[in-house]
Amino acid sequence: MKLTADEMGDMPAEEFRQYGHQLVEWVADFLTRINDIPAFPDVQPRDIQRKLPTTPPAKGETMEDILADIDRVVMPGMAHWNHPRCFAYFNSSGSGPGILGELLSAAFNVNSMLWHSCPAATELEEVTLDWLRQMLHLPREFWGVIYDGGSTSTMHAIAAAREQLVDLKIRELGLAGRPEVPRLRIYTSEHGHSSIDKASVALGLGLESVRRVAVDDAYRMLPHALDEAIGEDRRSGVLPFCVVATVGTTSCTSLDPIAEIADICERERLWLHVDGAHGGAAAILPEMQSLFEGWERADSIVVNPHKWLFVPLDLSVLYTRKRDALRGAFSLTPEYLRTAQGEEVTNYMDYGIPLGRRFRALKLWFVLRYFGVEGVAGRIRKHLALARQFAEQVDSHMNFERLAPVPLSTVCFRAHPAGMDDEESLNQLNEELLQAINRSGQAFLSHTKLSGRYVLRLVISQLRTEESHIHSFWQLAQQTLKAVQAETTPGFEQWQG
Amino acid sequence: MKLTADEMGDMPAEEFRQYGHQLVEWVADFLTRINDIPAFPDVQPRDIQRKLPTTPPAKGETMEDILADIDRVVMPGMAHWNHPRCFAYFNSSGSGPGILGELLSAAFNVNSMLWHSCPAATELEEVTLDWLRQMLHLPREFWGVIYDGGSTSTMHAIAAAREQLVDLKIRELGLAGRPEVPRLRIYTSEHGHSSIDKASVALGLGLESVRRVAVDDAYRMLPHALDEAIGEDRRSGVLPFCVVATVGTTSCTSLDPIAEIADICERERLWLHVDGAHGGAAAILPEMQSLFEGWERADSIVVNPHKWLFVPLDLSVLYTRKRDALRGAFSLTPEYLRTAQGEEVTNYMDYGIPLGRRFRALKLWFVLRYFGVEGVAGRIRKHLALARQFAEQVDSHMNFERLAPVPLSTVCFRAHPAGMDDEESLNQLNEELLQAINRSGQAFLSHTKLSGRYVLRLVISQLRTEESHIHSFWQLAQQTLKAVQAETTPGFEQWQG
Numbered sequence: 002m003k004l005t006a007d008e009m010g011d012m013p014a015e016e017f018r019q020y021g022h023q024l025v026e027w028v029a030d031f032l033t034r035i036n037d038i039p040a041f042p043d044v045q046p047r048d049i050q051r052k053l054p055t056t057p058p059a060k061g062e063t064m065e066d067i068l069a070d071i072d073r074v075v076m077p078g079m080a081h082w083n084h085p086r087c088f089a090y091f092n093s094s095g096s097g098p099g100i101l102g103e104l105l106s107a108a109f110n111v112n113s114m115l116w117h118s119c120p121a122a123t124e125l126e127e128v129t130l131d132w133l134r135q136m137l138h139l140p141r142e143f144w145g146v147i148y149d150g151g152s153t154s155t156m157h158a159i160a161a162a163r164e165q166l167v168d169l170k171i172r173e174l175g176l177a178g179r180p181e182v183p184r185l186r187i188y189t190s191e192h193g194h195s196s197i198d199k200a201s202v203a204l205g206l207g208l209e210s211v212r213r214v215a216v217d218d219a220y221r222m223l224p225h226a227l228d229e230a231i232g233e234d235r236r237s238g239v240l241p242f243c244v245v246a247t248v249g250t251t252s253c254t255s256l257d258p259i260a261e262i263a264d265i266c267e268r269e270r271l272w273l274h275v276d277g278a279h280g281g282a283a284a285i286l287p288e289m290q291s292l293f294e295g296w297e298r299a300d301s302i303v304v305n306p307h308k309w310l311f312v313p314l315d316l317s318v319l320y321t322r323k324r325d326a327l328r329g330a331f332s333l334t335p336e337y338l339r340t341a342q343g344e345e346v347t348n349y350m351d352y353g354i355p356l357g358r359r360f361r362a363l364k365l366w367f368v369l370r371y372f373g374v375e376g377v378a379g380r381i382r383k384h385l386a387l388a389r390q391f392a393e394q395v396d397s398h399m400n401f402e403r404l405a406p407v408p409l410s411t412v413c414f415r416a417h418p419a420g421m422d423d424e425e426s427l428n429q430l431n432e433e434l435l436q437a438i439n440r441s442g443q444a445f446l447s448h449t450k451l452s453g454r455y456v457l458r459l460v461i462s463q464l465r466t467e468e469s470h471i472h473s474f475w476q477l478a479q480q481t482l483k484a485v486q487a488e489t490t491p492g493f494e495q496w497q498g
Numbered sequence: 499m500k501l502t503a504d505e506m507g508d509m510p511a512e513e514f515r516q517y518g519h520q521l522v523e524w525v526a527d528f529l530t531r532i533n534d535i536p537a538f539p540d541v542q543p544r545d546i547q548r549k550l551p552t553t554p555p556a557k558g559e560t561m562e563d564i565l566a567d568i569d570r571v572v573m574p575g576m577a578h579w580n581h582p583r584c585f586a587y588f589n590s591s592g593s594g595p596g597i598l599g600e601l602l603s604a605a606f607n608v609n610s611m612l613w614h615s616c617p618a619a620t621e622l623e624e625v626t627l628d629w630l631r632q633m634l635h636l637p638r639e640f641w642g643v644i645y646d647g648g649s650t651s652t653m654h655a656i657a658a659a660r661e662q663l664v665d666l667k668i669r670e671l672g673l674a675g676r677p678e679v680p681r682l683r684i685y686t687s688e689h690g691h692s693s694i695d696k697a698s699v700a701l702g703l704g705l706e707s708v709r710r711v712a713v714d715d716a717y718r719m720l721p722h723a724l725d726e727a728i729g730e731d732r733r734s735g736v737l738p739f740c741v742v743a744t745v746g747t748t749s750c751t752s753l754d755p756i757a758e759i760a761d762i763c764e765r766e767r768l769w770l771h772v773d774g775a776h777g778g779a780a781a782i783l784p785e786m787q788s789l790f791e792g793w794e795r796a797d798s799i800v801v802n803p804h805k806w807l808f809v810p811l812d813l814s815v816l817y818t819r820k821r822d823a824l825r826g827a828f829s830l831t832p833e834y835l836r837t838a839q840g841e842e843v844t845n846y847m848d849y850g851i852p853l854g855r856r857f858r859a860l861k862l863w864f865v866l867r868y869f870g871v872e873g874v875a876g877r878i879r880k881h882l883a884l885a886r887q888f889a890e891q892v893d894s895h896m897n898f899e900r901l902a903p904v905p906l907s908t909v910c911f912r913a914h915p916a917g918m919d920d921e922e923s924l925n926q927l928n929e930e931l932l933q934a935i936n937r938s939g940q941a942f943l944s945h946t947k948l949s950g951r952y953v954l955r956l957v958i959s960q961l962r963t964e965e966s967h968i969h970s971f972w973q974l975a976q977q978t979l980k981a982v983q984a985e986t987t988p989g990f991e992q993w994q995g
Contacts, residue, residue, distance in 0.1 A: 002883065002965045007876030010582075010962045011808075012594030012868065014530045021522035024598055025515060028605040033511045042617060046843045049621035057629035061870035064595065067863075071602065075860075078618030082608045085507075090615065090834070093854075095607030097509030098561065101521055105568065107600035107810040107861075108525040110592030111579045118587065120539060121575030124546035132554035149646050150854030160700055175704025176673035178681035178736075184674050195832040199851055202827060203657055205702020207672025239675075251834050307854060311508075313604040314856045315646075330699060335692040337587070337748050337946040337955070341933065346543045354696055357590075357647030357804060359811045363572075364604075366564075371509065373558035379504030386499065436838065449834040458834070465507045468499045 012064075020064040027068070028100065032083070035465070039442030040084040042077060049078035080445055085465040086474055089447040091251065091279040094464035095313035098371035102364030103313055113358045115338065116346035123347055126362035129369065130318055136374055137284045137304065140297050143320040146327070146352045147361050151278035152196035154303040154319040155245070157327060157353050159187060159200045161301065162243040162272030164330035165323070172330060176205050183240045188230060190214050190222035190257060192250035194276055219406050220255035220451070222246060228265055243272045248293060249280015252449040252458070253405035253413045256280060260295030267298070275299040278317065279462070280409055282309035283385070285378050292408060300326075309384075309462045310377065312368050316361045327352050384410040384461045387471050391459060394475055400482060404451050410461040413451060416482045428455035430485065437481045444474050509561075517561040524565070525597065529580070532962070536939030537581040539574060546575035577942055582962040583971055586944040588748065588776040591961035592810035595868035599861030600810055610855045612835065613843035620844055623859035626866065627815055633871055634781045634801065637794050640817040643824075643849045644858050648775035649693035651800040651816040652742065654824060654850050656684060656697045658798065659740040659769030661827035662820070669827060673702050680737045685727060687711050687719035687754060689747035691773055716903050717752035717948070719743060725762055740769045745790060746777015749946040749955070750902035750910045753777065757792030764795070772796040775814065776959070777906050779806035780882070782875050789905060797823075806881075806959045807874065809865050813858050824849050881907040881958045884968050888956060891972055897979060901948050907958040910948060913979045925952035927982065934978045941971050 011017075031038075052074045081087060083095050095103075113122035130145035148154045163171055169182055176182055185206055189197050191213045201210045212234070215226040231241045244266050246257040259275060266273040275296045277284065281304035284293045296302060301321040306312040321327055332351040340348070350356050369377070388410035395401045395414045405413040415431045432455055435448050449456050457478075461471065508514075528535075549571045578584060580592050592600075610619035627642035645651045660668055666679055673679050682703055686694050688710045698707045709731070712723040728738045741763050743754040756772060763770040772793045774781065778801035781790045793799060798818040803809040818824055829848040837845070847853050866874070885907035892898045892911045902910040912928045929952055932945050946953050954975075958968065 002880075002887075004880065004964075005876060007870075007872045008880040010877070010964065011529070011591075014526050017529065017594040017597075018522060018526045020594075020598060021526065021601075022519055024601055025518035025522055028601070029511050029515045029518065031605065032508070032514065044617050046613065046617075046839060047621065049618050050625055053622075053625045055625075055628070057633055057866050058870045059872055061873045062867045064598070064868065067595070067867050075618045075622070078616075078621065079606065080608060080614070080616045081606075082616070083606065090609065093607055093609060094508075095604050097514040097517075098564070100514075100601065100604040100607075101517060101561070103604035104518075104521055104525070104597065104601045107592050107597040108528060109576065109578075109580065110590055110597075110810045111577060112587065112590065112811060116543065117577070119575075119577045119579070120541050120543075121546050121572050124544070124575065125550075125572065128547055128550045128552075131552070136554055150852050152851050152853045156700075156851055163702075171702065171704065172699050173705050175681070175698070175707055176702040177676075177679045177704075177707075179674075180677055182674045184672070184676075195830055195835070196851070196853060198830055199828060201672070202669050202830075203653075203701060203851055205660075205668065205673040207668065207674075208670050210672055210674075251832070305854070313607045314609060315854050317854070331696060333692055333695055333699075335748070337944065338692070342543060354649050354653055354693070354700055355647050356649045356693060357802070357812050357814070369554050370559045370564050371561065373504075373555045375504045375556055376558045379502060380507070383499075383501065383505040390499075447834065467501075467507065 016064065020068065023068065027071070035081060035084055038081060038084070040081050040086045040445040041439045041442055042079055043440065043442065044078050049074060083465065084445060085463055085467065085470040086444040087463050088459045088461065088474070089445045090460065091308050092460055092463050093307050093314050094311045096311040096368055096464050098367040099311060099313045099364045102367035106360045106363045109360055111360050113360055114350035114356050115340055115348045116342055117340035119360065122360040122362065123349060125366055126349065127347060129362045129366045132369055133306070133318065134320060137281065138290065139302070139320060142322040143302070144324045145318045145320045146349055148317050148319060148353060148355065149315040150317045151276070151303050151305050152199060154317045155196045155274065155276060156200035156203055157319055158274040158301040158303065158321070159243055160204060160330045161321065161323065161327040162274065163204065164326050165272055166242055183238055185210055186234050186239045186241045187211050187243045187245060188214055188227055188241065189245040190216050190247065192216055192220050192252055192255060193245055193247055194251055197245050220250060220253050222257040222262065224258060224261040224265060227262065231269055241269060241271055243274060245274045245276055248275060248277040248296060249409055252451060254280055254409040254411040256292050256408055259293065263295045263298040273299045275302040278303050278305040279308045282381055283409055285374070286382060306365055309381065310368065311372065311464045312365050316365060380464060387466065387468060388412050388461045391471050391475065404454060404456050412459040413449070413456045414459065415454065415456055418486065424454065431455040431457060433485045433489065434482055437485050438477060441477065441481065443477050513561065517565065520565065524568070532578060532581055535578060535581070537578050537583045537942040538936045538939055539576055540937065540939060541575050546571060580962065581942060582960055582964065582967040583941040584960050585956045585958065585971070586942045587957065588805050589957055589960050590804050590811050591808045593808040593865055593961050595864040596808060596810045596861045599864035603857045603860045606857055608857050610857055611847040611853050612837055612845045613839055614837040616857065619857040619859065620846060622863055623846065624844060626859045626863045629866055630803070630815065631817060634778065635787065636799070636817060639819040640799070641821045642815045642817045643846055645814050645816060645850060645852065646812040647814045648773070648800050648802050649696060651814045652693045652771065652773060653697035653700055654816055655771040655798040655800065655818070656740055657701055657827045658818065658820065658824040659771065660701065661823050662769055663739055680735055682707055683731050683736050683738045684708050684740045684742060685711055685724055685738065686742040687713050687744065689713055689717050689749055689752060690742055690744055691748055694742050717747060717750050719754040719759065721755060721758040721762060724759065728762070728766055738766060738768055740771060742771045742773055745772060745774040745793060746906055749948060751777055751906040751908040752902070753789050753905055756790065760792045760795040770796045772799040775800050775802040776805045779878055780906055783879060803862055806878065807865065808869065808877070808961045809862050813862060877961060884963065884965060885909050885958045888968050888972065901951060901953050909956040910946070910953045911956065912951065912953055915983065921951065928952040928954060930982050930986065931979055934982050935974060938974065938978065940974050
């Protein structure tokens with residue numbers, strides 16, 4: 002068979018070397034100068050799209066041209082999650098060792114669905130997840146599996162909880178058209194994550210199966226309200242089966258009182274899933290243990306190393322002490338996936354929907370080894386300290402106020418200029434402030450609402466964030482507030498003067 | 499704040515440069531010499547685990563030590579999916595441009611859940627998926643979204659199909675405890691993928707909701723059998739809602755007659771989902787269009803660029819002409835994810851469970867540009883030709899036989915020595931043959947069963963596979979058969995003499 006150029010295999014090795022080195026230099030420069038790059042882009046919808054051809058190239062292009070388009074097309078449209086002043090959402094840090102781990106993982110490009118399909122990938126996943134379990138101070142009974150994200154982990158946890166209702170034979174018969182299957186109920190606080198609702202939709206339980214339990218003034222689930230809700234549901238013929246407690250809610254990182262919730266779950270025989278997707282990382286710190294008290298009694302726990310553990314997206318871990326329930330829901334082996342190994346190996350495909358499983362454990366292994374337990378803990382500890390410092394500055398400023406406790410490293414605050422007390426005006430002012438801050442490119446920030454109030458969330462969990470970045474952000478926030486007020490209040494600047 | 503070493507940020511840039519370059523060299527060497535590396539490892543369960551500490555390191559380690567462990571710990575346990583003689587499962591090619599795209603994606607480490615959370619990632623996803631749509635000769639109405647794998651794509655497609663039953667209000671109320679919701683039915687052929695069953699479990703429909711339709715002697719769904727099954731279900735009060743047709747079944751890449759199935763789906767008003775996770779890639783070739791006739795009438799189609807389009811894991815695309823149904827099932831925006839942009843932008847989180855979405859479009863963009871449409875098509879065309887060649891060799895060999903047609907690039911065959919006609923013995927012989935081939939490290943192969951017969955599957959879709967690799971595999975298969983027979987049949991070798 003004589004091959005034409007279009008039938009040749011991969012990029013030649015020499016070319017891979019050349020552009021690999023070029024790209025490593027590009028990335029190193031990018032990470033070095035990232036502090037001076039806008040954290041948030043100044044673009045309008047379709048600005049990026051307009052720079053791209055509407056049809057794919059018929060002939061191959063050079064890597065030279067492709068890499069040039071990173072600067073021409075991609076960079077102007079980037080919101081930089083790896084920026085030291087990225088405080089938005091729950092951000093994610095692509096650390097150096099994590100990036101290198103990802104490079105290697107792409108080069109291997111194996112599928113870890115079965116032990117047999119790549120023994121090293123399966124065993125490294127088991128070992129690194131057990132290391133992380135120990136770091137989180139979780140007992141030996143917890144066994145872990147990697148999924149893409151926290152939403153997927155939580156969906157699988159709720160599916161396992163549902164599978165525990167063995168008499169209902171839901172795996173075999175489903176939920177529809179079966180008069181003997183009652184309506185099912187999941188409980189979470191008013192601040193539980195939206196992924197619980199999405200999971201309930203996917204799992205055929207419906208949005209109404211999620212009951213939101215009231216919180217206290219620190220946004221933590223009220224155990225007595227949970228207790229009452231369960232009782233009420235049981236009396237009306239609804240079947241409670243799962244409680245999702247949160248350690249580190251998305252809006253304000255409140256931590257539900259897990260021990261009390263675990264008591265209720267044990268008494269009521271409900272599956273307790275703990276959502277520690279972001280906040281769970283703080284359990285690595287010995288001094289933070291009290292906030293997590295009781296989570297070791299959970300049936301399942303999600304922690305995302307791609308959030309506050311410096312591992313690039315995506316890598317979420319679901320730990321469970323009821324591995325059999327998860328397996329009972331999802332194990333299903335057609336002939337083409339049968340292997341000679343029996344129970345002595347783990348076939349991760351038995352524990353979920355995904356079959357194409359990348360070698361994600363590599364990057365976690367790189368990160369845990371490079372930083373070490375103390376290095377990971379120290380960086381999280383620094384974030385906690387920076388958040389406390391920032392909270393104090395907000396508290397002592399006459400035109401800003403804090404709107405929630407700061408148990409972890411997220412500060413919920415807003416501008417509240419002296420004399421402006423109308424909530425609607427305050428909401429509008431803060432929305433404008435947020436947009437102006439992002440528009441400046443100096444920081445990337447997101448918001449939430451707490452008790453109807455528009456709140457700015459300063460999430461300090463980026464690996465590259467140092468004290469100086471918080472300091473410059475604080476200057477920026479104050480200056481931007483003045484500018485926004487000057488724009489919206491004619492004569493304001495003179496009056497402030 | 500004075501920082502200790504344990505509180506410092508990321509790996510220093512100079513170190514990233516040094517080890518980045520070192521790793522690029524390692525990867526280039528690996529890809530250069532991969533032909534001489536065992537495709538499949540000689541390991542027993544826990545061999546890799548035993549080389550690793552049982553506890554995480556307290557102090558950080560050097561990248562020097564970490565990278566050294568790639569050779570010491572990881573490599574001896576690798577099954578190499580990037581190997582030119584990886585013919586197992588539906589393999590995946592991590593091409594050079596794909597690996598470089600992944601490196602960049604990890605360095606950016608953004609989350610493309612919202613347009614706002616990274617405009618470039620969202621718009622590049624839209625543009626590249628539209629390029630791929632054109633390459634696949636699909637009409638403009640198809641809109642795409644990236645998920646991790648085909649199983650996830652199919653689960654979302656079936657969820658969208660379920661959402662189309664609007665009167666049942668499944669999103670709001672779920673399926674349980676509702677006498678007005680009948681049992682629902684999904685149809686797929688006896689050779690449809692196991693992800694359909696897994697999706698039915700997850701979605702609360704139950705395994706029994708999947709009805710397997712009979713196939714013809716080329717393992718293609720029989721439309722009249724589908725028709726009869728639907729009629730039978732309707733008469734017994736079960737509600738048909740979805741048909742999953744396959745173009746490229748997992749066992750033998752048979753292609754269901756989509757046009758006839760589409761006729762039935764239109765008449766019966768059923769959602770037609772086409773599983774082209776692997777085989778869909780062949781639709782890029784103009785000369786293959788007839789095999790895909792009718793798929794342009796599907797409601798949704800899954801194609802995995804991480805299978806036969808040279809993009810590293812993971813990247814699956816779900817195309818649908820009913821974007822609103824998918825969105826109707828999964829759109830749910832809590833306050834902390836609200837943005838200023840309205841309908842003029844795509845927020846990909848509205849279309850599924852995953853919220854943490856990597857910048858996967860980058861690697862697809864790199865691959866499509868580097869190879870170009872003709873380069874991608876040429877490589878697939880070469881695989882098709884190699885498979886035909888191999889099939890002919892099998893057909894003309896007295897001790898081997900082919901067990902299925904070869905519409906794409908997968909050859910299902912087995913050893914069938916003259917005179918050995920007991921099916922059980924043949925199955926045992928072929929299982930031993932497979933294991934001996936893998937044990938040799940010379941190739942990585944997997945199996946299936948067709949009509950009760952143990953079948954070796956030669957899947958030719960690795961980017962690096964050339965004619966010489968097929969040739970050496972064929973020699974290996976013949977020699978290994980002799981060796982296996984010699985072992986199991988005393989005196990065989992003399993007899994063969």
